[in-house]
Amino acid sequence: MNLEPKTLSLIEKLFAKFELSGQNADDYLEGLLVSNYEPYWKYIQLDSLLNLQHPKTDIPDEYIFITYHQITELYFNLIHHEIGQIGENSSAHNLALRMDRMIRYFKHLISSFDVMVDGMDHKQFNQFRMALLPASGFQSGQFRKIELCFTSLGQLLDPSMDKGTERSFTDLYDNIYWKKGAIDLKTGKKTLTLEQFEKEYDTPFKALAKEYESKNLRVEILKHEGKEGFADLREKAKSLDVALNINWRLSHYRAAVRYLARAGDQSVGATGGTNWQKFLPPRFQKLVSFPEFWSKAELDEWGKNWVENELGL
Numbered sequence: 001m002n003l004e005p006k007t008l009s010l011i012e013k014l015f016a017k018f019e020l021s022g023q024n025a026d027d028y029l030e031g032l033l034v035s036n037y038e039p040y041w042k043y044i045q046l047d048s049l050l051n052l053q054h055p056k057t058d059i060p061d062e063y064i065f066i067t068y069h070q071i072t073e074l075y076f077n078l079i080h081h082e083i084g085q086i087g088e089n090s091s092a093h094n095l096a097l098r099m100d101r102m103i104r105y106f107k108h109l110i111s112s113f114d115v116m117v118d119g120m121d122h123k124q125f126n127q128f129r130m131a132l133l134p135a136s137g138f139q140s141g142q143f144r145k146i147e148l149c150f151t152s153l154g155q156l157l158d159p160s161m162d163k164g165t166e167r168s169f170t171d172l173y174d175n176i177y178w179k180k181g182a183i184d185l186k187t188g189k190k191t192l193t194l195e196q197f198e199k200e201y202d203t204p205f206k207a208l209a210k211e212y213e214s215k216n217l218r219v220e221i222l223k224h225e226g227k228e229g230f231a232d233l234r235e236k237a238k239s240l241d242v243a244l245n246i247n248w249r250l251s252h253y254r255a256a257v258r259y260l261a262r263a264g265d266q267s268v269g270a271t272g273g274t275n276w277q278k279f280l281p282p283r284f285q286k287l288v289s290f291p292e293f294w295s296k297a298e299l300d301e302w303g304k305n306w307v308e309n310e311l312g313l
């Protein structure tokens, strides 16, 4: 058999690669001869993937609920993948590329949320949800990690706290909005949902928050102030802010309203035990990852327009 020059060159490169790591290229070629081709279903681990949905009840629509949560977590993971890809390369070009991808993932999540809002039977939902107590999406560690990697801890303070006050790391961490939001107002005690969450995640989250103090996305973007490409980064940062802190939260809030709100003042308790009508809406949370890119008027109106337009509230 006459091998093409291109093939020969590839073989040479392969031998050079193995030599460099002290490996015998012939052994690897023999291995190649007997190894199987990998079909699609093995490559994407389809069997494992479709064996990860374990509803706690026999109520059919719980399958939709569990699957959509998993889809969301996979997208959250893709967002982390992009954050990781910023790494040491925080050039304007790399930041813009990564932010575009994150915006795209959020757009998918926001537009697909009607799978939850309209895609489940109301009665079925209110039956199976009781079997899930005290679990809640509130306990999504990946969601919290996105928040922590996007901005400084001070931006995650509970809205009742003064953001202008100088605070220690511990004070900041202990007053993150989600910790305050999951305190039972009557007893002053932490909900079980929060207790479980803190036990699992407090240690790694503190380490993450410390690590990202000096390299969160906000810090990296601001390093480009006054330089070429900054205007573009600012627009992308604003899109990400709207995606994470307004639109995703509002799509999600719409699901809570759809299933948990009842006529009049009555509402169904949330599985995580928060006062969800006060806790979830962006206009109360007032979370902004990149505050320097918004005007005072825009910050004052944070999250209000959408609620008025979409929910008529």
Ligand code: HEM
Pocket (backbone or CB within 6 Å): 068, 069, 072, 073, 116, 117, 136, 137, 138, 139, 140, 143, 178, 249, 252, 255, 256, 259, 260, 270, 271, 272, 273, 274, 275, 276, 279, 280
């Ligand atoms: C019908 C669908 C859903 C309803 C009714 C719902 C309801 C709620 C409620 C009431 C809370 C407040 C915490 C609590 O007391 O439990 C919450 C928090 C949360 N849920 Fe959901 N949820 C739904 C779907 C999802 C999905 C698909 C995800 C995706 C992972 C998710 C992620 C979250 C997150 C991240 C929080 C914390 C939000 C924050 O701290 O601002 N939820 N959810």
